[in-house]
Amino acid sequence: MHELSLIESMLSLVEEERQRQDFSRVLKIRLDVGALGHAEPDALLFCFDAAARGTIADGATLTIVMIPGEGNCPDCHRIVLLDHRFGDCPLCGGIQVRMTAGDELRLAELEVE
Numbered sequence: 001m002h003e004l005s006l007i008e009s010m011l012s013l014v015e016e017e018r019q020r021q022d023f024s025r026v027l028k029i030r031l032d033v034g035a036l037g038h039a040e041p042d043a044l045l046f047c048f049d050a051a052a053r054g055t056i057a058d059g060a061t062l063t064i065v066m067i068p069g070e071g072n073c074p075d076c077h078r079i080v081l082l083d084h085r086f087g088d089c090p091l092c093g094g095i096q097v098r099m100t101a102g103d104e105l106r107l108a109e110l111e112v113e
């Protein structure tokens with residue numbers, strides 16, 4: 001499952017963070033997930049429960065925030081919302097919109113003690 005490898009790389013980031021900050025427990029994790037990426041929030045949550053078991057993040061609350069797709073249209077020079085990865089510009093119909101957001105998976109917040 002694709003989401004499992006995403007969660008595993010997130011957990012290794014958390015582990016790296018622990019080596020720098022030396023905390024004993026992770027309380028909350030916030031992940032920003034691009035709406036145009038291929039990660040399902042439900043699947044991420046499910047994988048997290050399984051993959052975090054026995055790690056420093058065991059028992060932490062995972063919050064997933066969806067980041068809407070966004071692109072830069074070279075025809076009308078505006079930032080537009082994108083429904084899908086290769087969407088046309090909703091304002092001028094331009095087909096050269098370059099995606100600028102919506103594909104990320106970012107560890108946005110980490111609350112520890």
Ligand SMILES: [Zn+2]
Nearest residue numbers: 073076089092
């Ligand atoms: Zn446009």
